Amino acid sequence: MLTYSFTNLGSESLYQHLYKCIKNDILQGVLAVGEKLPSKRSFAKNLGISTITVENAYAQLISEGYLYSIPKKGFFVADCNLQISNSHNGKLPEITTDNLHLTTQNSTYFVDFSSNQTDLENFPFSIWAKLIRELLHENRLELLTNPPSGGILPLRKAIASHLLAFRGMHVLPEQIIIGAGTEYLYGLLIQLLGNDKHYGVEDPGYKKVSQIYKSHGVSCHFLSMDDCGVQISELENSHTDVVHISPSHHFPTGRIMPISRRYELLGWASKSPDHYIIEDDYDSEFRLTGKPIPTLQSIDMSEKVIYMNTFTKSLASTIRISYMVLPRDLLQSFYEKLSFYSCTVSNFEQFTLAHFISQGHFEKHINRMRNFYHHKRDILLTTMKKSPLWDYITISEEDAGLHFLMKVDTSLPDDVFCLRAGEQGIHITSLSQYYQTPPEDSQGIFLVNYSSVPEDRMKEAVEKLYNIYLKK
Amino acid sequence: MLTYSFTNLGSESLYQHLYKCIKNDILQGVLAVGEKLPSKRSFAKNLGISTITVENAYAQLISEGYLYSIPKKGFFVADCNLQISNSHNGKLPEITTDNLHLTTQNSTYFVDFSSNQTDLENFPFSIWAKLIRELLHENRLELLTNPPSGGILPLRKAIASHLLAFRGMHVLPEQIIIGAGTEYLYGLLIQLLGNDKHYGVEDPGYKKVSQIYKSHGVSCHFLSMDDCGVQISELENSHTDVVHISPSHHFPTGRIMPISRRYELLGWASKSPDHYIIEDDYDSEFRLTGKPIPTLQSIDMSEKVIYMNTFTKSLASTIRISYMVLPRDLLQSFYEKLSFYSCTVSNFEQFTLAHFISQGHFEKHINRMRNFYHHKRDILLTTMKKSPLWDYITISEEDAGLHFLMKVDTSLPDDVFCLRAGEQGIHITSLSQYYQTPPEDSQGIFLVNYSSVPEDRMKEAVEKLYNIYLKK
Numbered sequence A, B: 001m002l003t004y005s006f007t008n009l010g011s012e013s014l015y016q017h018l019y020k021c022i023k024n025d026i027l028q029g030v031l032a033v034g035e036k037l038p039s040k041r042s043f044a045k046n047l048g049i050s051t052i053t054v055e056n057a058y059a060q061l062i063s064e065g066y067l068y069s070i071p072k073k074g075f076f077v078a079d080c081n082l083q084i085s086n087s088h089n090g091k092l093p094e095i096t097t098d099n100l101h102l103t104t105q106n107s108t109y110f111v112d113f114s115s116n117q118t119d120l121e122n123f124p125f126s127i128w129a130k131l132i133r134e135l136l137h138e139n140r141l142e143l144l145t146n147p148p149s150g151g152i153l154p155l156r157k158a159i160a161s162h163l164l165a166f167r168g169m170h171v172l173p174e175q176i177i178i179g180a181g182t183e184y185l186y187g188l189l190i191q192l193l194g195n196d197k198h199y200g201v202e203d204p205g206y207k208k209v210s211q212i213y214k215s216h217g218v219s220c221h222f223l224s225m226d227d228c229g230v231q232i233s234e235l236e237n238s239h240t241d242v243v244h245i246s247p248s249h250h251f252p253t254g255r256i257m258p259i260s261r262r263y264e265l266l267g268w269a270s271k272s273p274d275h276y277i278i279e280d281d282y283d284s285e286f287r288l289t290g291k292p293i294p295t296l297q298s299i300d301m302s303e304k305v306i307y308m309n310t311f312t313k314s315l316a317s318t319i320r321i322s323y324m325v326l327p328r329d330l331l332q333s334f335y336e337k338l339s340f341y342s343c344t345v346s347n348f349e350q351f352t353l354a355h356f357i358s359q360g361h362f363e364k365h366i367n368r369m370r371n372f373y374h375h376k377r378d379i380l381l382t383t384m385k386k387s388p389l390w391d392y393i394t395i396s397e398e399d400a401g402l403h404f405l406m407k408v409d410t411s412l413p414d415d416v417f418c419l420r421a422g423e424q425g426i427h428i429t430s431l432s433q434y435y436q437t438p439p440e441d442s443q444g445i446f447l448v449n450y451s452s453v454p455e456d457r458m459k460e461a462v463e464k465l466y467n468i469y470l471k472k
Helices: A014-027 A040-047 A051-063 A082-087 A125-138 A140-144 A153-167 A182-193 A207-215 A232-237 A259-269 A328-337 A347-358 A361-386 A388-392 A414-423 A455-470 B014-028 B040-047 B051-064 B082-087 B125-138 B140-144 B153-167 B182-193 B207-215 B232-237 B259-269 B328-337 B347-358 B361-386 B388-392 B414-423 B455-470
Strands: A067-070 A074-077 A176-179 A198-203 A219-226 A242-245 A276-280 A305-310 A322-325 A393-396 A403-408 A445-449 B067-070 B074-077 B176-179 B198-203 B219-226 B242-245 B276-280 B305-310 B322-325 B393-396 B403-408 B445-449
Touching: A014 A051, A040 A051, A051 A067, A125 A140, A125 A347, A125 B125, A140 A347, A153 A176, A153 A322, A153 A347, A153 A361, A176 A182, A182 A207, A182 A276, A182 A305, A182 A322, A182 A328, A198 A207, A207 A219, A219 A232, A232 A259, A259 A276, A347 A361, A347 B347, A361 A388, A361 A393, A361 A455, A388 A393, A388 A455, A414 A445, A414 A455, B014 B051, B040 B051, B051 B067, B125 B140, B125 B347, B140 B347, B153 B176, B153 B322, B153 B347, B153 B361, B176 B182, B182 B207, B182 B276, B182 B305, B182 B322, B182 B328, B198 B207, B207 B219, B219 B232, B232 B259, B259 B276, B347 B361, B361 B388, B361 B393, B361 B455, B388 B393, B388 B455, B414 B445, B414 B455
Parallel strands: A198 A219, A198 A242, A242 A276, A276 A305, B198 B219, B198 B242, B242 B276, B276 B305
Antiparallel strands: A067 A074, A176 A322, A305 A322, A393 A403, A403 A445, B067 B074, B176 B322, B305 B322, B393 B403, B403 B445
16 A cells, blocks of 8 residues: 655644645656545555545545546546656756846936935825824724725825916816826726727836837827917827827926917817827926916816826826826716726725825925925025036926936037036936927937935036036 | 906915916917917016916916916917817716616625625734835835846745745746736736737636636637536637636536546647646635645646635635746736836835745745634535435535535426525525536536635524525
8 A cells, every 4th residue: 555654844734744745756657647545544554644644635636637536446646647747757847036026116326316216304204103003093994994986985085186276277076086106007098098099108208108109008199289288280180089198298308288279279179079188297296486387187078088197206206196087978988887996096095195194294395305306405505506517508397396407519429418417426417309200400409307316416417417528 | 457456365376376367368368379378477477476476377387388478578378179078068067877787796685605805803914014114114226126027036935945845846937927916916927928829718618717718709619518527629620829718626626637637638738838827726725625636737747827816715815915826938028118117016015925935924824714714614505414304405516615515306497496595685696607508417516615705694694595405
């Protein structure tokens, strides 16, 4: 009869050991297909273990398909298709990640003028900690109750109130759909509007937007811009159905779409039931001078604007909460087609943010951050003015968002300038990088995002920029 | 000269008020296109306000495109395309949500045998709170540092160690991709494998899987199952490229795919570079009897299995953290094509979970939950045995996962049975609901998910089930 040794078990239980011994013998062919195994009782007696132990091992082997039982006849070795398994030579290929670019996005630069990372000192850690602590003590049931697909109602209500107070937008909480980042919401929108539609994106523009459309395999055109933004004639010629824009602060040029072009766009949108405008309002909180620019959504009479915004800019880039505001007809279609999806943001963070907004902390935080960035921008500009570099650069679009444009009077090609900057520990991108085909007049213009640049490194960073300029 | 009243300002600043007055006059046509506005200085004098106030109002109106300036000539009313804006009659349609099914998924049933909601009493609130508190005090820099697309390395390392210890799987942390729920990861996989591929799902099966493929507009076949799972002949006839299965505990039948079919499937997968197997291991932690079933991934020699699992079952359905393990060749392609995406899970929760696993809390939690569900299942079965209902039902597949099957000896059609249950406050689903075309022998079988059923309601719930049976 089959016999196994039960010495040197280690941490294994008797039943695990027996299971493994029999399985190995089947896999090695020691026990052949169809071979009958000893009865539980006699096997147990022979091995000096209990019948229950044998029973458990047999049960596990049956579950996994190594054995089968015939009532009143006994247990038999199943056909495990070992000929297929042996056709691979039984060795797992060695896995390495040597050649993979597993970038962590952790900047190793002295100064990174391209980073959107939020500033460490400004995250409201103590309030956030207090709100979470309260929730974990007092709102346990809500925390564990599955939310609607669009997000928990308290957060959607808080956002609706915020939009009314700060953007003059009248929207119902039900129109607001919460998601784990705008990138995720773009994917949802493609499912909602249809992957047979033609999407149009701004050129120049935020690269990820077109990457996402392409990654989803939908048709995506680049629309060139004049001083007012995308042009209606281009929309019509390219048969664009859905146009994706940032009218209040275009990235990277910083342009604001004037009211005339806004009305033209709304006119274009109302011409076809397939036409929609996605308004990406990603950094409207950070207009440093004057009032916030009113949204396109707020003058949309024909329910054609899908408004999007995110807390990744205003709160922390590592807390993934964004939202979109759907017009009424799309809302019905969203609930019919897509509400089977679970909301992608954890309840814990949805409730924390809801309380953060409704208790007034968000407003204070935004005001504090606006002042903080305003101050930071001023320090950087003052540093530049004091440097000899100032005579060779022109600054523009410095009143909004967290970056401005710096035109450098240099004959260095953009890529060489950026490369030399990199050698000095300065990460900087050129405007031309954001174009499909950069026009002549985009040359020599660079984006200076100062949001994550420490004040005490600004002087040295500007000196380094000047050094690059000198090498022209 | 243009004159406005500055009484009754309310909370408005002077500049905001002036901005609004001029904007209104432009929108109303009181100020015509091309009309010249007063100079800043004379306008200020006339209104009795400072020049700066007028300057700020003009600057804002220029930003928004209502005015334009010509150097040394002055400020003029821009063409705002009002003819287009007036073609909508200027009234926003009233928004209501009366007809929308804004279901919150909050069950109003006395007992819900269909819910996957995790149990309130069992979430480790105090440990979770302690870990978050520590992080918010001690790991601020890490919390605000943008993670790699696949998730923070400490969490991926913790999961890799867990998979080795509990599933015998040898995987590198870099092969693990973290996402906000498996539903999101399915969408990523479509982008990775291609939306031109033919996807195959189990019939019967978890409905959301096919919904997600269809929502992405990709070709999706239903594959009928025999006792061992999906059949190779069906895969071949339907030209399936990617098959989506749950071999260790099929939903809803509870079947385990035997080792023979597993090898057959791996053989099928190795026949074409386009073939892949998605192994959804969604509730493998909750096998109540015997050892966990080994994963298909762990016997895959040819790098064809994409393993997926989630913490939404094992921790809380409202914390959205899932992961997938990519084979090596796909990993390279993932990093090339999709690593531009930001990780969808907040750093705060990724770090909390990483510490929860690496400090051993997850293992303890799983063991506690397994015992808890084991006990709960036993109580429910004992309650059933004591009821007269017992003579008319047969229970099966009760050893794994958080549900079992109950075959009822009734002539009531399944939908009528479920409807009557609903009238009694019992939410229950039938096996036939999970089929595309339910076979005859699926009739009269119901899914009993006991994970969220309170013990003190079990007796009454079983009585109610018996009442429905009596009405046959």
